[in-house]
Amino acid sequence: MNDALGMPQTAVVLGGTSDIARSVMRGLATRRLRHVVLAGRDEPGLEDAAKELKALGVASVETITWDAIDEATHGALARDVAGRMGQVDLVLVAVGVLGEQDICESDPSATASVLRTNFTGLAAAMVAFAQILRSQGQGRLVVLSSVAGVRVRRSNFVYGASKAGLDAFAQGLAEALRPTGAGVTIVRPGWVATRMTAGRSPAPMATTPEAVAADIIRGLERRADVVWSPASLKVLFALLRLLPKSVWRLVPG
Amino acid sequence: MLTAAASAGRTVVARGLARSYGDAAQSAGGVVLDTTAMAAVHDSDLEAGWVRVDAGVSLDTLMRWLVPKGWWVPVTPGTRYVTVGGAIAADIHGKNHHRDGSFCSHVSALTLATPGGTREITPGGDAELFWATAGGMGLTGIVLEATIRLLRVETAYMLVDTERATDLEDAMARMTARDDEYRYSVAWIDCLAKGRRLGRAVLTRAEHADLVNLSGHSAGDPLAFDPRVLLEVPITPPGGLLNPLTVAAFNEMWYRKAPRWQARKPETLASYFHPLDALGSWNRLYGPRGFIQYQFVVPFDAEDALRVVLERVSNARTASFLAVLKRFGEANPGPLSFPTAGWTLALDIPAGSPGLGGMLDELDVVVAEAGGRVYLAKDSRLRPELLGAMYPRLGEWREVRDRVDPDCRLVSDLARRLGLVEPVAQHRQSRARGQSRARSTTGARR
Numbered sequence: 001m002n003d004a005l006g007m008p009q010t011a012v013v014l015g016g017t018s019d020i021a022r023s024v025m026r027g028l029a030t031r032r033l034r035h036v037v038l039a040g041r042d043e044p045g046l047e048d049a050a051k052e053l054k055a056l057g058v059a060s061v062e063t064i065t066w067d068a069i070d071e072a073t074h075g076a077l078a079r080d081v082a083g084r085m086g087q088v089d090l091v092l093v094a095v096g097v098l099g100e101q102d103i104c105e106s107d108p109s110a111t112a113s114v115l116r117t118n119f120t121g122l123a124a125a126m127v128a129f130a131q132i133l134r135s136q137g138q139g140r141l142v143v144l145s146s147v148a149g150v151r152v153r154r155s156n157f158v159y160g161a162s163k164a165g166l167d168a169f170a171q172g173l174a175e176a177l178r179p180t181g182a183g184v185t186i187v188r189p190g191w192v193a194t195r196m197t198a199g200r201s202p203a204p205m206a207t208t209p210e211a212v213a214a215d216i217i218r219g220l221e222r223r224a225d226v227v228w229s230p231a232s233l234k235v236l237f238a239l240l241r242l243l244p245k246s247v248w249r250l251v252p253g
Numbered sequence: 254m255l256t257a258a259a260s261a262g263r264t265v266v267a268r269g270l271a272r273s274y275g276d277a278a279q280s281a282g283g284v285v286l287d288t289t290a291m292a293a294v295h296d297s298d299l300e301a302g303w304v305r306v307d308a309g310v311s312l313d314t315l316m317r318w319l320v321p322k323g324w325w326v327p328v329t330p331g332t333r334y335v336t337v338g339g340a341i342a343a344d345i346h347g348k349n350h351h352r353d354g355s356f357c358s359h360v361s362a363l364t365l366a367t368p369g370g371t372r373e374i375t376p377g378g379d380a381e382l383f384w385a386t387a388g389g390m391g392l393t394g395i396v397l398e399a400t401i402r403l404l405r406v407e408t409a410y411m412l413v414d415t416e417r418a419t420d421l422e423d424a425m426a427r428m429t430a431r432d433d434e435y436r437y438s439v440a441w442i443d444c445l446a447k448g449r450r451l452g453r454a455v456l457t458r459a460e461h462a463d464l465v466n467l468s469g470h471s472a473g474d475p476l477a478f479d480p481r482v483l484l485e486v487p488i489t490p491p492g493g494l495l496n497p498l499t500v501a502a503f504n505e506m507w508y509r510k511a512p513r514w515q516a517r518k519p520e521t522l523a524s525y526f527h528p529l530d531a532l533g534s535w536n537r538l539y540g541p542r543g544f545i546q547y548q549f550v551v552p553f554d555a556e557d558a559l560r561v562v563l564e565r566v567s568n569a570r571t572a573s574f575l576a577v578l579k580r581f582g583e584a585n586p587g588p589l590s591f592p593t594a595g596w597t598l599a600l601d602i603p604a605g606s607p608g609l610g611g612m613l614d615e616l617d618v619v620v621a622e623a624g625g626r627v628y629l630a631k632d633s634r635l636r637p638e639l640l641g642a643m644y645p646r647l648g649e650w651r652e653v654r655d656r657v658d659p660d661c662r663l664v665s666d667l668a669r670r671l672g673l674v675e676p677v678a679q680h681r682q683s684r685a686r687g688q689s690r691a692r693s694t695t696g697a698r699r
Contacts, residue, residue: 001281003276004275004276004604004634005610222542
């Protein structure tokens with residue numbers, strides 16, 4: 001059951017090894033978390049994350065091998081998780097691949113793979129968990145989107161388009177869940193120093209998984225619809241969206 | 254209704270006028286029964302002073318009916334807009350707890366609908382179930398009717414003594430010394446005052462006024478009782494109007510406005526007991542994010558804990574608008590009934606205050622270590638692990654509860670959040686089931 005300050009007692013993480021997700025779970029573990037399910041592809045990574053949460057005092061942490069692109073398994077996963085937890089308070093959707101933009105531009109299947117992981121697979125998973133939240137009449141779905149989807153750029157438009165799709169889908173799902181008591185929070189971080197971005201040069205206003213996690217937890221407390229991280233990106237992107245294409249092309253990052 | 258819900262596989266909880274600050278009368282995905290349509294008076298003896306009414310009757314209705322006849326509801330909280338059923342479920346208290354105990358001490362019988370059937374219970378008949386229901390947060394059954402003993406009054410007025418206390422020490426000393434001389438006693442605390450003035454307070458202690466105490470207009474119609482809503486907060490201002498600045502200004506004004514010492518000033522019942530009822534929808538002043546109420550009690554020998562809490566709240570600059578301090582008398586036999594002998598402090602804090610969750614978690618530990626507890630009717634965020642320490646007779650209560658509702662049909666969000674309704678045995682079983690299922694699912698490991 002989520003409490004009045006939005007703190008969950010149970011959580012399922014899709015993409016349980018994500019740096020941002022692990023940071024969020026670490027923060028929530030010190031508050032109310034007692035039952036967590038970590039789902040993902042990287043088994044040793046999931047075990048590692050589970051061990052850490054147990055050490056932080058979370059009573060029950062389970063891991064499930066799961067791939068976002070196996071859409072057929074999503075419904076069963078959601079029902080299985082709900083059965084184990086009783087109430088699913090938080091669904092954190094943290095799956096994401098950056099993809100190699102250069103390769104994607106010449107390889108149709110590489111492009112499709114990024115879109116399928118970041119968008120269609122996750123949209124299907126969100127539908128599966130939305131069913132659970134709807135029947136519970138409570139619970140929150142937190143979706144890691146990105147400012148890359150707010151206005152896509154030449155240098156990473158495949159990743160950007162996948163996030164734009166995910167973001168738009170989450171906005172619609174939020175409206176669909178509004179009358180049910182469940183809710184959706186969309187997180188739009190800027191450039192974050194994670195394993196996903198390792199080896200790439202940081203964009204302006206780069207941030208850390210810890211800072212994004214802190215923003216997400218504050219967002220949970222106020223049941224925010226959208227969390228920008230850092231918060232100043234909200235204003236910045238309101239302006240960037242208005243730039244003429246000829247100028248947008250010249251913006252670094 | 255209970256049977257219908259049970260056969261549909263759904264859970265039920267009753268709701269009165271929804272004045273609980275937390276999630277006691279909410280149930281995500283479950284059935285919430287609005288009891289306010291059950292508002293009939295069944296029987297009364299206005300010579301002996303008792304009434305038998307439906308659980309959905311509000312204290313407001315009772316008072317408007319009974320005060321002109323010379324009777325008062327013996328325990329009233331800070332608002333009249335609570336139902337009899339809710340008053341029993343939360344075992345509410347008032348400014349006279351040190352003298353008269355809590356609401357259920359004045360209930361001589363109640364009719365309780367449980368999944369096993371409807372039963373009539375009295376403190377003498379089925380004491381276990383009666384006291385498990387007193388403060389049982391509606392989780393032992395749905396109160397249908399209750400018989401309440403009344404208090405005889407000659408007038409609809411109070412004689413109020415007001416005095417200022419310069420700090421917490423002073424306030425507690427004044428209350429300890431002379432509370433027993435009054436039927437009603439309470440102190441308003443300025444939570445934003447710091448340092449030397451930490452806990453400065455205005456004490457208001459009172460007795461019911463007799464006819465001889467009245468003069469002029471009020472003597473002409475001594476039992477007139479017709480409180481009005483003077484002002485309605487029409488909208489929820491974005492961001493709210495209550496912040497450290499406005500509250501500090503209000504507190505300064507309120508403290509200075511109070512007389513240093515004033516004796517036996519006649520006031521109406523409503524202005525003494527229910528001042529906030531005159532400001533309709535006052536909760537809107539907190540803005541769309543609302544507020545958290547935090548009320549706890551610590552034993553008399555743990556006064557340091559009270560000081561620690563007040564210091565932390567004061568240092569955090571969280572704008573606590575309403576802070577109320579009171580001395581409780583002895584506890585009644587209810588295992589989940591909140592009041593126990595000691596100091597109780599109630600705080601209203603805007604929910605958006607930064608760091609509020611973490612601070613309240615720390616305060617919980619201070620309270621629990623001092624042998625105190627928080628009030629479940631006001632709770633919306635307690636860490637479930639601390640519940641057993643705060644309510645040591647929780648196991649005893651669970652046994653009675655499980656006896657009347659073995660299938661856990663009576664569930665609220667509060668119950669789910671704090672793990673109140675899951676029977677201990679079943680809790681272990683479901684864990685074991687979860688483990689074996691986790692092992693059997695392909696690819697799932699622990």
